[in-house]
Amino acid sequence: MDIQIIPLTAPKEKYKDEDKLAFGRQYSDRMLIMEYDSGKGWHSARIQPYGPLSLDPAAMVFHYSQEIFEGMKVFRRADGTLSMFRPADNITRFNRSAERMCMPKVDEKFFLDAILKLIRMEADWVPHSEGTSLYIRPTMIATEPMLGVRPANQYLCYVILSPVGPYYKGGIAPVKIWISDFYVRATEGGTGEAKTGGNYAASLYAAKEAAEKGYDQVLWLDAKEKRFVEEVGSMNMLFLYDGKIVTSPLHGTVLDGITRRSALTLLKEMGYEVEERALSVDEIIEGANNGRLQEAFGTGTAVVISPVGSFCYKDTCVQLGDGQPGKLTMELYHKLTAIQYGKEPDNHNWVTLL
Template sequence: MKLEILPVPSPKEKISDESQLVFGKKFTDRMFIMEFDRAKGWHSARIQPYGPLALDPAATVLHYSQEIFEGLKAFRRPDGSIALFRPKDNIARFNRSAKRMCMPEVDEEFFLQSLLELIRLESDWVPRSEGTSLYIRPTMISSEAFLGVRPADQYLCYIILSPVGAYYKGGVAPVKIWISDNYVRAAHGGTGEAKTGGNYAASLMAAKEAAEKGYDQVLWLDAREKKYVEEVGSMNMVFFYDGKIVTSPLAGTVLDGITRRSVLKLLKDMGYQIEERALSVDEVMQGAASGKLKEAFGTGTAVVISPVGSFCYKENCVQLGDGKPGELTMKLYKNLTDIQYGRQPDRYDWIVDI
């Protein structure tokens, strides 16, 4: 398939003060898009001016939620070059999500090369300030116009780019987490392992209630017993518990996070024993109270690593240590961001230079 490059007649004004960048509000001049139908397969791949999509009111994405997406970043290095962090892993996960949602898979090499070309064209949009990056959002939606519950025969796949500011503008800060015993994010046999919009829509009510109570994030329990912790809405969770690293197993209800994978690799190389097992909410609460649970943090593309200061479950709240980011948490944050921004050599072949 040939990639067509269309001109941009009216480039946007870029943000001159990068300290004013926020997450997901500003978008670049161009986007990548391609189309699919059952008879032709993927076709009409192009990089075109960023703009609205034309969808029929009966487009199935609006009614039956056939939709997937990804999130990754491009980083400006000290020498001015640009690099992506583990894009092949994101594209492979994109295809796993597509398969789970009965959507067509993309050619991974063509998709990667199209993404690289898009970023080359939009390279001036990659910010240069400390902690900033270019956020990348690949998306696929069903676009066929019909009413009826079946996989669609037509799809749109696109990539949009957004320059984003540093997640922690005032330094890395611990978060206060509410453990929900009422709402459920994902159940075995469902779509929890896919990066699909419905999973996030299901989390909004709990997140709203948590915010109203003064909490930053919601930690979900398993759907069957409501006993074992799984993940936070936008992050995988990792616990430094009883001298070991404990994290929820990938058993169909937890997203296979790229940052999670990266952190576990770093921890293994640091000599830590890693247990991918179900950790009960009682272990978390009692461990924090007794000191067995030394540190906990979330991992995700947007935040990288987010330290936890306290957990609240029902009427009980416990603080981790002195409530400040833990030593191991901060060491991991530094090691990972140093690799991403080129301040430390990449020993893992995670970086793709542009």
């Protein structure tokens, strides 16, 4: 499939102050689009000016939530070259999400090449300042106009780009996490491991309630016993417990995070034993009180590594250490970002240079 290039007629006014870049508020000049029809496959791939989509009010995405997405970043290095971090892994996960949501898979090589072509055309939108990046959002939606519960026969896949500033503008700050004892995000057999909008919609009410109480994030427990921790809405969770790294296993309710994978690889190389097991909420509370739980941090594309300062569960709140980012947390953050920005060698072939 060839990619048509539709000329840009009116370039946007680019951001003027990189220090004021917010997350997901501004978008580049162009977007990648391709369409799918049952019996025909993917077709009409094109890079066109960024703009609104025209959808029928009966488009099935609006009624039955067939939708998936991904998140990646482009980094500008000190020498001006551009790089991406494990983009092929994101596209493979995109296809796993598509399969779970009964949506057509993309040709992974073609899709990656098309995204790289788009980025090269939009290279001027990649910020220069420390900690900034160009966020990439591939998305697929069901577009067939049909009121009936079944997989759609028509889809639209598109990619948009957004220049973003550092997640923590004032420096890395520990987050305060509320552990929900009532709401659940995902159940075994559900769509928890797919990166689909419905999972995030299900988390909004609890997140709103947590924010009103002064918390930054919600940590979800398993749906069956409401006892074992799984993940935060936008991050996988890792714990330094008894000198080991403990994290929830991937059993269908937890997103297989690319940053999580990378962090676990680096942690093993740093000499830490990793246990993928169910950590109970009681272990968190008791561990914070007796010192067995030394550090906790989240991993994700947007935050990279996010330190946790405290946990609150029901009427009990516990602080980790002195409430500041832990030594290991910061070491891992600097090690991972150094690879992404080309300050340390990439020994795992994670980086794609543009």
